[in-house]
Amino acid sequence: MSEGLKRDYQLCEEIGRGRFGTVFRCFSPESGEFFACKSIDKRLLLDSIDRECLDKEAKIMQLVSGNPNVIQIIDVYEDDSYLHMVMDLCDSSDLYDRVSKRIFSETEAAAVMSPLMEAIEHCHRHGVAHRDIKPDNILFDGRNRLKLSDFGSADCFSDGRSMRGIVGTPYYVAPEVISGRDYNEKVDVWSAGVILYIMLAGIPPFYGESAADIFEAVLRANLRFPTRIFHSVSPAAKDLLRRMLCKDVSRRFSVEQVLRHPWITSGAEGRRDQ
Missing domain, CATH: 1.10.510.10 (Transferase(Phosphotransferase) domain 1)
Structure with missing residues (x-):
């Protein structure tokens, strides 16, 4: 886990799983709020296209942040093995x-x-x-x-x-x-x-x-x-x-x-x- 993520958030239970990673509920002691953390295992990105898509997703989410009806990206952390995106927690039914x-x-x-x-x-x-x-x-x-x-x-x-x-x-x-x-x-x-x-x-x-x-x-x-x-x-x-x-x-x-x-x-x- 990224040192920055470990410093700022407490990771809780798994709430979702995708092709490249896992979504966890996480808690910010500073704000007292819960968020979702999408942790992507970069070792599963088999080619440059996958990596490019991942980079683009994070950039696009930051670009469209600021609307109350768009999922907000709160923080991004990256180390050699993982990319972690902390986002709004949506724990009601989709x-x-x-x-x-x-x-x-x-x-x-x-x-x-x-x-x-x-x-x-x-x-x-x-x-x-x-x-x-x-x-x-x-x-x-x-x-x-x-x-x-x-x-x-x-x-x-x-x-x-x-x-x-x-x-x-x-x-x-x-x-x-x-x-x-x-x-x-x-x-x-x-x-x-x-x-x-x-x-x-x-x-x-x-x-x-x-x-x-x-x-x-x-x-x-x-x-x-x-x-x-x-x-x-x-x-x-x-x-x-x-x-x-x-x-x-x-x-x-x-x-x-x-x-x-x-x-x-x-x-x-x-x-x-x-």
């Missing part, structure tokens, strides 16, 4: 856990979408596209405040530079990513639109038996609202979904347009009873 249990009312969905889109807007304003917006990466802290996390797939698009590379998760990835073309930050709007659809319907808008089948459905982008499922969903919610899940990127809403949409600004108050 959005994946919540959507897997029930369908959301429109008011509940709007209460998630509004801070999520504000977090994405903050990232875009700093020239960062998250590129892996999905329920697993939407966490909640002890006060139930939403925190966008996991910037391992994030990339910069500032100065008009577009992005390339197939990253993301099958159900949530935008069609232009799968097609192998250059793309822009609106891939995050598409992914957030998929999340909104799932919250209201309990199923993804584009699905299949395998990753290949899901990719085919995403590329077709045939957005439907089955009456059996959407009979009580308001026209305003469906309108927003059409504008976020629009295959034509030039017509797809930007994050700012999503935040100005009446369904968001009214907190879904114009919904039908559910």
Whole structure:
């Protein structure tokens, strides 16, 4: 363990595990607060690409810190074997856990979408596209405040530079990513639109038996609202979904347009009873 980390924090129990490292709960005697410490074993980084991604994640997290709905990186410590990132502790259930249990009312969905889109807007304003917006990466802290996390797939698009590379998760990835073309930050709007659809319907808008089948459905982008499922969903919610899940990127809403949409600004108050 890094001497600096040992000096400033007390490491507690393991609360998560990933491909390259482990997440621990940790305590700061100075502030009296608990945080999460992501400890990455650099010896597991098998090539320069892995190392580059890790360095980029830490830099991007520091770049987008400062928004209450983005996971904050508090401290970074590094020694020969490990990189330790101390971050906000989110010990409530994540959005994946919540959507897997029930369908959301429109008011509940709007209460998630509004801070999520504000977090994405903050990232875009700093020239960062998250590129892996999905329920697993939407966490909640002890006060139930939403925190966008996991910037391992994030990339910069500032100065008009577009992005390339197939990253993301099958159900949530935008069609232009799968097609192998250059793309822009609106891939995050598409992914957030998929999340909104799932919250209201309990199923993804584009699905299949395998990753290949899901990719085919995403590329077709045939957005439907089955009456059996959407009979009580308001026209305003469906309108927003059409504008976020629009295959034509030039017509797809930007994050700012999503935040100005009446369904968001009214907190879904114009919904039908559910």
